Amino acid sequence: MKWTEPGGKDSDRAYAAARKAYGTIGVDAEQAIERALAMPVSLHCWQADDVQGLERHEEALEGGGILATGGYPGRPRNGDEIRADLARALALLPGVHRVNIHALYAEPEDGPVDRDALRPEHFKRWLAWAKAQGIGLDFNTSFFAHPKANDGYTLAHPDPAIRRFWVRHGVACRRIAEHMGRTLKSPCTLNHWLPDGAKDSPADRWGPRARLVKGLDAILAEKHKVSRRWCRDTVEGKLFGIGSEDYVVGSNEFYAAYALSRGIRLCLDMGHFHPTETIHDKISALLCFHRELLLHVSRPVRWDSDHIVLFNDDVRAVFQEVVRGGALDRVAVALDFFDASINRIAAYVIGARATRKALLSALLEPADALQRLEREGKGAQKLGLMEELKTMPFGAVWDRLCRVAGRPAGAAWLADIEAWEREAIPARSGR
Ligand code: RNT
Ligand code: ZN
Numbered sequence: 023m024k025w026t027e028p029g030g031k032d033s034d035r036a037y038a039a040a041r042k043a044y045g046t047i048g049v050d051a052e053q054a055i056e057r058a059l060a061m062p063v064s065l066h067c068w069q070a071d072d073v074q075g076l077e078r079h080e081e082a083l084e085g086g087g088i089l090a091t092g093g094y095p096g097r098p099r100n101g102d103e104i105r106a107d108l109a110r111a112l113a114l115l116p117g118v119h120r121v122n123i124h125a126l127y128a129e130p131e132d133g134p135v136d137r138d139a140l141r142p143e144h145f146k147r148w149l150a151w152a153k154a155q156g157i158g159l160d161f162n163t164s165f166f167a168h169p170k171a172n173d174g175y176t177l178a179h180p181d182p183a184i185r186r187f188w189v190r191h192g193v194a195c196r197r198i199a200e201h202m203g204r205t206l207k208s209p210c211t212l213n214h215w216l217p218d219g220a221k222d223s224p225a226d227r228w229g230p231r232a233r234l235v236k237g238l239d240a241i242l243a244e245k246h247k248v249s250r251r252w253c254r255d256t257v258e259g260k261l262f263g264i265g266s267e268d269y270v271v272g273s274n275e276f277y278a279a280y281a282l283s284r285g286i287r288l289c290l291d292m293g294h295f296h297p298t299e300t301i302h303d304k305i306s307a308l309l310c311f312h313r314e315l316l317l318h319v320s321r322p323v324r325w326d327s328d329h330i331v332l333f334n335d336d337v338r339a340v341f342q343e344v345v346r347g348g349a350l351d352r353v354a355v356a357l358d359f360f361d362a363s364i365n366r367i368a369a370y371v372i373g374a375r376a377t378r379k380a381l382l383s384a385l386l387e388p389a390d391a392l393q394r395l396e397r398e399g400k401g402a403q404k405l406g407l408m409e410e411l412k413t414m415p416f417g418a419v420w421d422r423l424c425r426v427a428g429r430p431a432g433a434a435w436l437a438d439i440e441a442w443e444r445e446a447i448p449a450r451s452g453r
Contacts, residue, residue: 027434028421040418047388047407047414054385055423057350063319063377064120064160064211064356065111067127069370070104071097072362075126075167077134084174086166086217087263088328092363096447101129103450105151110442111370112155114435116427117378120157122211122356123148125164125195137168138190142201149205158208160356161199163192165216177237178218178230178271185237188216192241196248196255203252211316211354213289214238215258219266230271235280242284254354256316257281258289261296264325282311291318291358292336293327302339306347318358319377328359331373333380341384346393355381368439375435382423383416 028036041051068075072090074097098104104127112119125137128144135144142149152159165176165188173179176188195212203210218230242255259274274294281288288308290301301317308315319337321329331337344353357377361369388407395404421431430438 023436025434025437025440026432027430028432029425033418033421033425033431036415036418037422040415040422043415044386044419047411048391049386049388051386051419051422054382055419055426057385058378058382058423059117059427061350061355061378061381062118062120062158063115063374064122064354065108065115065370065374066122066124066357066359067104067108068124069357069360069373070107070366072366073124073167073360075124075164076101076129077126077167079167079169081169083167083169084172084265086171086174087219087265088166088217088360089264089326090328090360090362092361094362094364094366096443096450097362097366099450101127101147105148107367108370109155110438111367111374112157114371114429114438115374115378116424116429119374120160120208120356121148121152121155122160122162122213124162125191125198126167137164138187138194140191140194140198142198145198145202149202152202152206158206158210159202160211160213161195161202162213162215163195165191165214165218171217174220174265175218175230175271176216178216178234180229180233185233189237189240192237193246193248196241196246196253200248200253203254204249209252209254211254211256211287211356213256213258213316213356214241215260215289216272217263217266217270218272219263219270220268221265222268224269227269231276234271234276238280239284242286254287256287256289256354258291258294258316258318260291260294260327262325263327278308278312287314287316287354288312289316289318291320291327292340293318293320293322293329293358295322297322297324300336300339302336302343305340305343305349305353309347309349309352314352314354316354316356318356319373320358328361330359330361330364330369331357331376333376333383337376337380338383341380342387345381345384345387346389365439365443367442368436371435371439378423379420382420386414386416386419387411 199212
């Protein structure tokens with residue numbers, strides 16, 4: 023297949039017609055493009071290497087319910103290759119992006135450093151790279167894939183020594199996030215997700231939750247003097263994971279209440295609920311009380327919470343809700359998926375472009391008009407217009423957005439992926 027770009031006069035004409043069509047329903051396509059490009063989307067570093075990280079552990083580790091399946095060739099072998107792959111993806115993505123790093127991607131220079139001893143300098147390569155790319159960084163505590171996480175419990179572990187180790191990890195990560203935020207002059211989201219939970223029939227659902235509250239409080243304690251301006255602590259709940267099907271200590275209810283009571287941010291991951299449960303209806307409910315939310319844009323398929331994001335109804339509904347509520351400045355958007363079965367850079371590009379498409383399509387909705395029709399009791403007009411919107415010339419506006427941003431329109435980006443495969447796969451597989 024030849025991956026050519028829709029371009030030239032034809033696409034200019036297509037965009038002019040699309041702009042006019044949106045104009046007739048009171049939507050300014052130019053403004054929608056501008057706003058869609060300005061919203062930061064944080065790209066998770068862990069899609070690059072199947073959540074492996076850069077540590078080397080002697081013993082076999084439990085993945086904490088996180089499992090990237092597939093063996094597609096070309097996986098990056100070190101930090102430089104991960105960054106090169108991220109840069110390759112970023113070059114195909116229109117709009118503002120950030121990069122989201124996990125603590126297990128530290129690069130200490132003098133041999134291994136345990137998670138409780140991590141310091142900002144262990145991330146200096148990431149920082150230098152982010153500066154060169156002109157992007158902000160986000161950060162994550164890594165409470166999994168570690169010998170002290172093998173029992174399925176970390177901060178909620180019954181053993182106080184193990185809990186103290188993970189508290190030290192949390193504090194270390196807050197200092198790193200603060201440093202990243204301050205250095206790049208862009209507040210760093212520090213997301214705390216932990217796998218603690220039980221496969222089957224826990225006799226005690228109470229004790230671990232009480233311990234988790236204490237552990238988180240110890241991490242967030244004022245005495246550590248971490249600036250909340252630069253380090254934006256966020257907590258992410260989950261209903262179940264692989265190996266924690268029956269019970270996850272940090273459920274959504276737990277964290278929604280915890281975040282609110284501690285004045286920190288809640289994260290909603292689209293894949294962390296019952297298999298058919300969606301998150302769009304939760305946004306307006308939570309934002310009545312919470313100041314902000316972090317959204318982990320993802321796609322659940324059966325028991326997997328992390329398939330590559332597609333431009334589907336669930337993602338569209340999320341952005342419709344945010345835009346209809348005028349809440350773009352109250353949400354942070356981060357991607358969270360991992361798939362090792364197809365080209366990993368393409369996975370980034372598909373998911374990140376799909377996310378921004380959903381944002382653009384929400385911004386192309388005449389939200390005021392729809393809400394007015396509803397208030398006036400004109401239900402048929404509202405529903406009719408909603409249906410017609412679905413077949414409006416969205417593609418021409420999306421292609422325009424890509425061109426405005428200097429990024430390939432249509433499927434032309436796949437040519438770059440194929441070129442990368444020809445160079446990098448043989449080099450990385452030692453052929
Ligand atoms: C796991 C959570 C979490 C992770 C990353 C690796 O279920 O979604 O966000 O995906 O921390
Ligand atoms: Zn997540």
